[in-house]
Structures are given as structure tokens and as C-alpha cells.
Amino acid sequence: MELRHLRYLVAVAENGSFSAASRRLHVAQSAISEQLANLEQDIGVPLFVRSGRKTALTAAGLTFLEEARHTLSAADRAVDRAQRVHRGQAGTLRIGFFTGGTGVNFPYLIQSFRKQSPDVQLSLVEMTSTQQWIALRDGKIDVGFTRRPEPEFRTDLQSALIQQDPIMAILPKNHPAAPGPIDLRDLAQQRFVLSSREASPAVFDKAIELCSEAGFSPHIASICSVWSSVVLMVQAGEGVSLLPFNEQQFRNRDLAFCPLKAKNASVDFVIAWARRRDTTLVRNFRQLALQHRKSASARG
């Protein structure tokens, strides 16, 4: 049984006869006759009462007709929904992010995306930068707000800059170097608390790089998996730290957040996506996110 059989059946029912259906469908009457005979043969149920002039559906035929209509509309709906998803008008968008990641006004972005794509379901998943790369590669999420992917991910992932987060020195409030701008060489003798390379290689590597350029290799006292712990450590006197600027931590009254003198003291904050899954939906969302970036940077 194929949809063709159902289409012919419905046409016959709607036009009252094989001949009328054949005219409507622009198919020879003999074709209709054969196909419907095949259908009856196939399902083993006579669907029509043929009596010379008038053709009518049997009781089973009427039942089948009703279900055939359902089937055909299910098929149409399948096509329609697939096309809508393909056009980015429907479906689900899974977004990765990490707390402290700024650069876009998230609520506003979501809001205007909702306006643009009312039938798209959004799913927000909190992950570290590294987790996002893996999830993007494996198709667990569709876009991520994260750091620039490491080289090993560059074949699968693409990214677009949202903003450059300046790396700042985090010091106890009364530290002599505060409030900066700081020359990192002044911190050469300090003990450092860094966030783990695992969670965010970009930040870790940048910290090491900056120290290296300042002519020293940092003495790492502690490594924390998330930036909030880093802040706690510094607050506890465990050492100083280097972290990207983050509005939330900036509010801390017991610490000094000092800019660096180094020119390249920043890490990229990007929107990333899988090259293979760069759907219309992802493209739409990305464009919107980049627009919001512009307006944000325009504001200050």
C-alpha cells in the first residue's frame, strides 16, 4: 500500500466516481481502476460497490476513507514540520553557556529571538567552555557561548567573536599593586590561584602566556574548577589570580580587580557552533546574538 492508493481513494470519494476522479487527478480512468483494485486486493477488503452507473463506498470503505484522510494529512504535516524546522521556524535550539559569560544581554536576546521564531523551543544548558565544545561536536547542543575552541576542535567547530574579555588581576583589596593598571612583572613573586585548564584552556593558557611574557613562570598555589572558587581562594589569601572580567565578581567588595598593562591581555568570548550542524535556526540565532553584541558595545 502506498500513499498513491489513498490519494486515489479520497479523490474517488470526493468526486463520486472513478471517472470523475481520473479527470480531477489528470490520470487515466483505467489507472485509477487498476490501482484501487490492487488496493482492495492488497488489504483484502472490498472498498467499493460497483454497479454500472453509480459507485459507492462499502461500510469498510467509508471507515478506510476516514483513516486514509488522517494518514494523508499526517503525511502532509510531516513534510510541513520538516520544512519548518529546516527553515528554522520550528524545532529546538539547545544553547550552552557558563555563568559569568557576558557580552550579550541574555534575557533581551532570548526575548527578541522568541519574537523572531515563536515556534522554536529553547533549551539552556550550563557547561564549561570545554564541555560546550564536546557537546557541540557531539550534537548535544546547537550553539554555545564559550571561549574560542582549541585547535583540536577547529575542524568540527566554528566560532564568531562576541567580545574580548580583558584579563584582570584579582588581588586582595589592600594589595600594593591595586588598583592598577598593573605590570605583571610586579606580581612575579606572588603565588597564583588559577582556574583549571580543563574547564577553560583559553583562560589558563592566556594567564601562563602573560606571565611568560612578563618574564616569569607563575608559582601556582591552587587550581580551581570554577571562577567563583578562584575568587574565594584569593579572598582567603591563597594568592592572586588572573581572570577575565566578569560583572558578577566585580561586585566583590573585598577584592581589587585591576586591569593589566599588557596589550594582549584578553581572551575571546565567542558564539560557537558545529560546522556540520549550521542550520538556519543556528544561523538565525547567531546573527541575532551578533547584532546584540554590536548594540551592546555601542552602548559602552
Added chain:
Amino acid sequence: MELRHLRYLVAVAENGSFSAASRRLHVAQSAISEQLANLEQDIGVPLFVRSGRKTALTAAGLTFLEEARHTLSAADRAVDRAQRVHRGQAGTLRIGFFTGGTGVNFPYLIQSFRKQSPDVQLSLVEMTSTQQWIALRDGKIDVGFTRRPEPEFRTDLQSALIQQDPIMAILPKNHPAAPGPIDLRDLAQQRFVLSSREASPAVFDKAIELCSEAGFSPHIASICSVWSSVVLMVQAGEGVSLLPFNEQQFRNRDLAFCPLKAKNASVDFVIAWARRRDTTLVRNFRQLALQHRKSASARG
């Protein structure tokens, strides 16, 4: 788009690859590949991400897959329901009857039919004998408890005897001929109240025939469309009547219901159906009705 495409798609989704699906479906891998390429072309949506080794569905493909499953199961359900209706296991049975029609224990018949065919919906429609013949011919009802169809209906309709209803004379209680058995010649001079030929030709014609055999043509005072009115008329002294035995009217205390001496003083009470629409369902119901007749007549 045909169901074949959907079947292939589902098979690929369930088996993880075109090749695996081809093995499962016993079709060449190239066929699967071609058909699914056609499908994608047809609906204008890429459904798969092909990357050498592993094949995965796109977001649109996943959506389409879900809907394709619905479509396929709708198609299956269509076939199943049609087959059930054809086997008489499902559907609707529309039954015609007239009040006073006896011969079967209706509640009991319905009850045991419900037991035999639990998924069949029953619809009872009250009609005169003639209305039932027309409704049967036009497919408005499926079976009717009625009188033997007139010759003009015999090409379309068939009928099976439920019982012979004896024709009885209905007289005022104190009529000299009561309580019978009556020789119709004794009523030759009476005025008659008959039920209309339109509603029940069999009864009307039988009355005329009996009078004719008794050597007179009845003087018809009134004609009523339903038997209950006939009874009222006789009660009002309008005349005497000839009607088939009917349990309900028999209870009337002011009238005498007298058997006739004539041998052929009866009209057939039958179950009738359309020759063209003698479905399994109708056959099943008919057989049950006839069984119930037997047991009813066995009881008395």
C-alpha cells in the same frame, strides 16, 4: 512522496545506517540511497548528515522521522479498521423497526449481539415497513424488522421469516361476534378502520384479500397511518378492524381481539436487508436474530 520513503527512513533511523536498513529490508543499499535522496529532493529538506562512516539525522530529519512514524501507524490503523469492519468486528449497524413489531426478544438480542461483537456501534431507527424498505435500498439502514418487501423492492432486498403474525379482528368488547374465532363473512356489513396502505401494504392488502375471499369488499370508514390510531378509532365506535396480533394492543380492556377462521390469516414478520450490502456484520446479526426467533418459538 510515498509510504515507501517513510518506511525506508524509519528503517534507516532504527538500524543506524543505509546499509543496515538495506539488509533489514532485503533491498539493495543503492535503492535505499536513491529513494531517500529522492525524498529529500521532493520535500526540499536534507534529512541526513552523511559523513562517510556514520550517518545521522538532521534536526529536520528527526522531526520528520517522528511524523513519519505517525503516518505509518495511521496507515496501518486504516487497514486494520477496514479489515475489522469487513469481518464484522467493528463499525456501525443501523437497525430499522416499528413499535409493536415483536417476534424477537429485542433487549436480549441486542445484549447477545453486544457480547459477540463488542466493538460494533448499534443505531436503532423507528420506521414504518415501507420506510424501512426504502432506507434499506438507499443504504440508510443495514437491517430492518419489517413486513415482507413488496415486489418492487425484491430485486434490491432480501428477507428471512421471523414469524407469522396472525391477523386478528378488532371489535368493540360487546360485539356479538366476539370472542371468535370469527368467520369474516359475519363482518361483511361492518364499517372498517384500516391502517394505511402507505405505511404497511402487506397488512392492508392482506385485509382486503381476506374480505375478498369472504365474498365482500370492505366498506372503509377510516384509514389511519399507525396501528395505535386504528385502535383508538375502533374504541370510538368508528368501525371494526383487521390488524396483526400485537402484544401491546392486546392489553386493551375495552376491545375484543378475535382470531379468524381463515387459514391464511397472517402476515409475515421478517428481518430484511439489502442484497448489495449483505456484509459480515449484517449476516452475523441476522443469524443471531433467527436463532433468537427459534428459541422464542420453542418457548411458545
Added chain:
DNA sequence: TGCTATCCATCGGCAAAACCGATAGATTGG
């Protein structure tokens, strides 16, 4: 880094089948 196994797309050929046009049989309406 090759080697191999596995996957999908493509091509030519074949056979099934969908379709067509014509026609015959059947039925209805005038």
C-alpha cells in the same frame, strides 16, 4: 602512516509496474 573495513553515491541494466488509449460490458435515464 598505510591497510582494511565500512559506509554512501553513482552508474548501467533490467524488470516490475504505473500509466495510457481503446474497447467491451453493464447500467441508468430518457
Added chain:
DNA sequence: CCAATCTATCGGTTTTGCCGATGGATAGCA
């Protein structure tokens, strides 16, 4: 009884679904 209209059937044509073979691409493994 004739004309009109319907469906089934038949032979022929074209489409197309399928097959087998092949080639390019990729992933796993040595």
C-alpha cells in the same frame, strides 16, 4: 430501446524501483 455514462480489461509505452558493481570517503587498527 437508445444514448450516455460508468468500470474492467487488454496491449503497448514509459517510468521507476531495484540490483550489482564500482568508486570515493572515512574511521579504526596495525
